Amino acid sequence: MAQSRIVRTVDGVRELVAGLRGARRTVAFVPTMGNLHAGHLSLVKLAAAKCDEVLMSIFVNPTQFGPAEDYGAYPRTLDDDRAQIDAVGGVAAVFVPEVAEIYPFGLEDAVRLTLPPLARELCGANRPGHFDGVASVVCRLLNIVLPDVLVLGQKDYQQCVLIERMIADLRLPSRVVCGPTQRDPDGLALSSRNRYLTLDERERAPALHAALAAVSEALRAGATDFTALESRAIEKLQSAGFRPDYVEVRRAADLVPPCAADRPHDLVVLGAAWMGRARLIDNVRV
């Protein structure tokens, strides 16, 4: 099996993409922080179904981690990532830049992006600056690759909505496609941070998805007291040994708080909770 091509520089990516464009190939782009799992690989397959060519990136972006977060500890597993990419096949190249290639003027003096207020709610309320950091790196990556389609994972639902918003507002010439969350058989959403869990914590972790799914079921059955549903989910998480950040029912399209006119299938249930060292997130479309 051919080994995936690694490109380390912006110029290298641009040259590659110019060649593809010259041959009138469409390009789908899958940005990742590496430590790939079946969730990422499902996005690669989705990308291949959407466009002629698939580009990936592996870059642990420092500007989306808070000072007390796990930037240093975040798993970096390039050899294993490459083996998984090769096994799936169909990836034209993987962009693996150093930090200075993405932030050539340093992190302090970088041009910063500030997203609308939604970026300070939900996960943003607990991770100040996180989504602005995500926007900073995704904007740069999109300008480098100029893909037709940007493929993101729905596990990071708020990220999908905010990046879609950034693209629409900054008039970036790409469109977003979100791929469904991949789960272990017990319901736990696949995530690189699952490896922070001890065996005992791993056994209790599916309670996050279960709690959100229960809210979704109740909404589908006609429940409308969102606050009560959220409180009950928080209690379940606490019983399972989680330290919950939030559980919230929101409108799926734009993540504004729902109103009486919204029908159940307009909604999404989102949650984030700590289990040991791992901050896990998940969401369920009603």
Place this chain on the structure above:
Amino acid sequence: MAQSRIVRTVDGVRELVAGLRGARRTVAFVPTMGNLHAGHLSLVKLAAAKCDEVLMSIFVNPTQFGPAEDYGAYPRTLDDDRAQIDAVGGVAAVFVPEVAEIYPFGLEDAVRLTLPPLARELCGANRPGHFDGVASVVCRLLNIVLPDVLVLGQKDYQQCVLIERMIADLRLPSRVVCGPTQRDPDGLALSSRNRYLTLDERERAPALHAALAAVSEALRAGATDFTALESRAIEKLQSAGFRPDYVEVRRAADLVPPCAADRPHDLVVLGAAWMGRARLIDNVRV
């Protein structure tokens, strides 16, 4: 003479540019706020010399005006602008968007860009948020047009340096070309804001260029006491009836304050001063 083509929507511009790209034409882009004069037209000619096709925009950008500034009063003269564009010729289209076309989510909730600290110095010290607003609109316009070359006027020297920096840092796929400042025979730099001057003020206005040119001459002759030169220029401006904002000698490449090792031709002298209702700016490369 064919009348210039006006395009009002992002989709219209994208369709036009896609056609040019399909025909492998290179594109130069000249963004303006309208109220065109010979300075703008010289940039159009420069653009035509650099690329196969020239696109312009006319858009008075609200986000680069402070609350007490002249956004409302800024001269809007589209019919006259079109006549001038037609007289020069060679412009494929002029993008004339409404505010909602550039900021589709409104001004309050727009994704904001924050430039590095240089944006808070010189003109930025007196116009908080000005350059971040310029960055916001130029970033959007570049994403819409995706030009090979962005043509800017050197009269706005700090703007040229900051936009070049934004493009390099955000990895936007365009390069900047700056055209020389056009002047009236008495030295006054052409500017849309010159029309705020009374006849009497207009007669005294060339003192700005004269003061900066005198600093430049002194530097070329070997003077190195920047502070003394700046103070003398400020006094000259005051004598001519200006209320000076600043006169500063900076390194031309990046606008950092100069050091002993910089040679005269590495430097630029920049100034801004009020004459009546008009805030005039100018600069002289040593």
